[in-house]
Amino acid sequence: xxxxxxxxxxxxxxxxxxxxxxxxxxxxxxxxxxxxxxxxxxxxxxxxxxxxxxxxxxxxxxxxxxxxxxxxxxxxxxxxxxxxxxxxxxxxxxxxxxxxxxxxxxxxxxxxxxxxxxxxxxxxxxxxxxxxxxxxxxxxxxxxxxxxxxxxxxxxxxxxxxxxxxxxxxxxxxxxxxxxxxxxxxxxxxxxxxxxxxxxxxxxxxxxxxxxxxxxxxxxxxxxxxxxxxxxxxxxxxxxxxxxxxxxxxxxxxxxxxx
Ligand SMILES: NC(=O)c1ccc[n+]([C@@H]2O[C@H](COP(=O)([O-])OP(=O)(O)OC[C@H]3O[C@@H](n4cnc5c(N)ncnc54)[C@H](OP(=O)(O)O)[C@@H]3O)[C@@H](O)[C@H]2O)c1
Numbered sequence: 655x656x657x658x659x660x661x662x663x664x665x666x667x668x669x670x671x672x673x674x675x676x677x678x679x680x681x682x683x684x685x686x687x688x689x690x691x692x693x694x695x696x697x698x699x700x701x702x703x704x705x706x707x708x709x710x711x712x713x714x715x716x717x718x719x720x721x722x723x724x725x726x727x728x729x730x731x732x733x734x735x736x737x738x739x740x741x742x743x744x745x746x747x748x749x750x751x752x753x754x755x756x757x758x759x760x761x762x763x764x765x766x767x768x769x770x771x772x773x774x775x776x777x778x779x780x781x782x783x784x785x786x787x788x789x790x791x792x793x794x795x796x797x798x799x800x801x802x803x804x805x806x807x808x809x810x811x812x813x814x815x816x817x818x819x820x821x822x823x824x825x826x827x828x829x830x831x832x833x834x835x836x837x838x839x840x841x842x843x844x845x846x847x848x849x850x851x852x853x854x855x856x857x858x859x860x861x862x863x864x865x866x867x868x869x870x871x872x873x874x875x876x877x878x879x880x881x882x883x884x885x886x887x888x889x890x891x892x893x894x895x896x897x898x899x900x901x902x903x904x905x906x907x908x909x910x911x912x913x
Pocket of ligand 1: 703
C-alpha cells in the first residue's frame with residue numbers, strides 16, 4: 655500500500671492503525687466506511703457490495719473494525735447481505751483494545767424500526783460483545799421482546815430512529831468510537847442527522863453502469879455536506895480516501911461531543 659496524501663512518495667508501508675486512529679479529545683466520533691465502483695455503484699449486479707471489494711479493501715475494513723467500539727449497520731444491509739457473523743476478535747488488536755478499555759471485538763448495532771431481523775442468527779447468538787438493536791419506542795412489541803432477549807436494546811425516538819439520539823446514547827455509555835458500514839439509506843440519514851464526522855471511501859478499480867444504489871440513497875440533503883480530504887492511500891488500483899466532514903455546526907452541537 656502507498657500513501658499518496660499527505661507525504662506522497664514514501665515507499666514504506668503505511669501504518670493503517672495510525673492512519674485511521676480515532677481523533678483524541680472526542681467523546682464521540684462517527685465514521686462511515688463504504689465502497690464504490692469508479693462510476694459510483696455501491697452494489698454489484700447481485701445487489702451486494704462484496705463484488706466491489708478485494709484484498710486491499712478487506713485489509714482496511716478489518717482495521718476499521720479493530721479500532722471501533724460499535725459497528726452500526728442498517729437493517730436493509732443485514733437482510734440483503736445476510737450479515738450472519740458478529741465482529742471477530744483479532745489478535746493484532748487485542749492489546750490496544752484492552753488498553754483503551756474496549757471489548758475484545760466491536761459490538762454490531764443494527765438500526766431498525768420494523769425489527770424485521772433474524773434474532774436467532776449468529777449475529778446475535780455468537781457475538782463477542784452483545785449485539786445491539788437500535789430501534790424506536792413504538793416498534794412491534796413482540797419483536798421488541800425478541801430483540802431484548804437476543805441482545806441489547808437502544809430506544810431512540812418514535813416512528814423513525816433518531817440517529818443523533820442513538821449516537822449520543824452510545825457515546826454516553828462509553829461507546830463513542832462508532833463505525834457505520836452502511837447501507838446507503840442509513841448513511842444518508844446519518845448525514846442528514848448531522849452526526850457524520852468522517853467518510854472512509856474505497857474506490858474500487860472497476861466500472862459497472864446499471865441502476866445500482868450510490869453510497870447514499872434517499873431524499874437529497876437540505877444542505878450538501880462538505881468534505882475535506884485527510885488521507886489518500888492506494889493498493890492495486892484501489893483508492894482509500896479518508897474525508898472529514900466540514901459542515902460541523904450540527905454535529906458539534908450534539909451533547910457529549912468535544913472538539
Ligand atoms: N457499497 C457499500 O459500501 C455498501 C455498504 C453497505 C451496504 N451496501 C448495499 O446496500 C444495500 C442495502 O442498502 P439499503 O440502503 O437498502 O439499506 P440500509 O441503509 O442498510 O438499511 C435501511 C434500513 O435501515 C433501517 N433504518 C435506516 N435508517 C433508519 C432510520 N433513521 N430510522 C429507522 N430505521 C432506519 C430501516 O430498517 P427497517 O426497515 O427494519 O425499519 C431501513 O429500511 C445492499 O445491497 C448492500 O449490499 C453497500
